Amino acid sequence: MKRIVSKDDAPYYYLKVSLEFEDETVAVDILTFRTVIMKAMMSMYGEVGAAIQIDILKYEGETMSAILRVAGSSAVKLWGALTLLSYYDEKPCAFRVHQVSPFLMALASSSRQLLMSTV
Amino acid sequence: MVRFKHRYVLAEIEFGNDLLIYNLVQQGRRNVLYAAVRDIVEQLHGSYGIGLLTPGLSVKYINEYTRMVMVRCRREHLKLLTSAIPFIKHLPDGKGGQLLCFLRTLHVGGSIRACQKWLIQHNRQVLPTLLLRCTGEEEKSRMRKSIFDSNIVKEEPWNAGSTETAT
Numbered sequence: 699m700k701r702i703v704s705k706d707d708a709p710y711y712y713l714k715v716s717l718e719f720e721d722e723t724v725a726v727d728i729l730t731f732r733t734v735i736m737k738a739m740m741s742m743y744g745e746v747g748a749a750i751q752i753d754i755l756k757y758e759g760e761t762m763s764a765i766l767r768v769a770g771s772s773a774v775k776l777w778g779a780l781t782l783l784s785y786y787d788e789k790p791c792a793f794r795v796h797q798v799s800p801f802l803m804a805l806a807s808s809s810r811q812l813l814m815s816t817v
Numbered sequence: 818m819v820r821f822k823h824r825y826v827l828a829e830i831e832f833g834n835d836l837l838i839y840n841l842v843q844q845g846r847r848n849v850l851y852a853a854v855r856d857i858v859e860q861l862h863g864s865y866g867i868g869l870l871t872p873g874l875s876v877k878y879i880n881e882y883t884r885m886v887m888v889r890c891r892r893e894h895l896k897l898l899t900s901a902i903p904f905i906k907h908l909p910d911g912k913g914g915q916l917l918c919f920l921r922t923l924h925v926g927g928s929i930r931a932c933q934k935w936l937i938q939h940n941r942q943v944l945p946t947l948l949l950r951c952t953g954e955e956e957k958s959r960m961r962k963s964i965f966d967s968n969i970v971k972e973e974p975w976n977a978g979s980t981e982t983a984t
Contacts, residue, residue, distance in 0.1 A: 741863060742863050742865055743864075744858075744860060745861050
């Protein structure tokens with residue numbers, strides 16, 4: 699059995715995020731969601747940061763939660779930029795980053811969502 | 818010894834219509850270029866870039882006649898500055914308008930003295946090129962005189978005690 703150890707950044711990082719507006723009636727579609735992410739990167743890292751490739755792998759409109767994919771070297775930048783976003787279109791909002799992992803499988807089932815039966 | 822190390826970027830401002838003297842309001846000179854650099858770094862690299870660059874950023878030298886500018890930044894963030902300088906597209910003229918310009922980066926040095934030595938050598942090389950562009954005999958003779966003056970090498974004083982062997 700061969701063991702491979704890799705010391706670089708993982709090729710991709712996956713983030714499970716959700717967007718919350720202070721006003722609960724606001725809902726955004728996937729294109730607006732991508733614009734919000736781009737605005738966050740633009741304000742923190744400028745045009746160079748906004749050009750970083752970020753893919754939305756899955757998006758749920760009702761809960762405004764998504765799974766994002768970004769290159770491993772830019773994961774920290776994306777995480778920081780999302781955390782520091784406080785306004786979009788003059789509406790107060792916040793990104794909640796639930797889970798970050800270099801493996802997509804880890805987002806599929808995480809021990810945070812385990813329901814232990816309490817009897 | 819712990820100290821902040823800097824890099825000094827020497828750039829030449831080029832205007833589209835070959836202005837001879839960049840007329841800027843005298844006291845606002847350094848601030849105008851500083852503001853231009855800071856704005857372009859904010860646009861390209863965002864708040865992160867501004868936060869990294871501003872502590873060490875300063876305009877050290879401006880020569881209106883040769884249009885040379887020298888900008889200082891911290892050594893670790895040199896790439897932020899050198900990647901942002903080519904994107905400066907206009908500088909304000911004194912009357913509220915904007916002049917189209919381009920900052921051509923000539924040299925990056927580790928100290929002001931190193932940049933100055935390079936600049937002297939660069940100007941020596943550029944003078945003959947300017948001679949070719951001179952029109953009129955009077956201008957040409959003045960150019961030749963300044964080239965001659967700039968290339969004079971100090972003569973070593975004769976050593977009185979040495980014996981001269983006739984060759």
